[in-house]
Amino acid sequence: MMPDFECTLWPEGWWQACCVAHDLGQMPDSGFLWCVAQTASNPVLAAIGLLIGAIMVVGVKLFRPIYRQLKRRKNV
Secondary structure (H helix, E strand, O other), rough: OOOOOOOOOOOOOOOHHHHHHOOOOOOOHHHHHHHHOOOOOOOOHHHHHHHHHHHHHHHHHHHHHHHHHHHHOOOO
């Protein structure tokens, strides 16, 4: 799938580069957690980033099949 260079079904934030890297296949699903935390600008945001990254990983795992099916229907 072609990357959309934004966070799909997720608000944009300091973690946008993580979303793009994931879309390009440069990062495994579990990499969100660490990427979001590491790209935060301070330790407080890094701690919050761990939670955000964990939610993103769960979202990817749960909604990937639905997203792919909708994407296929749209392209047909």
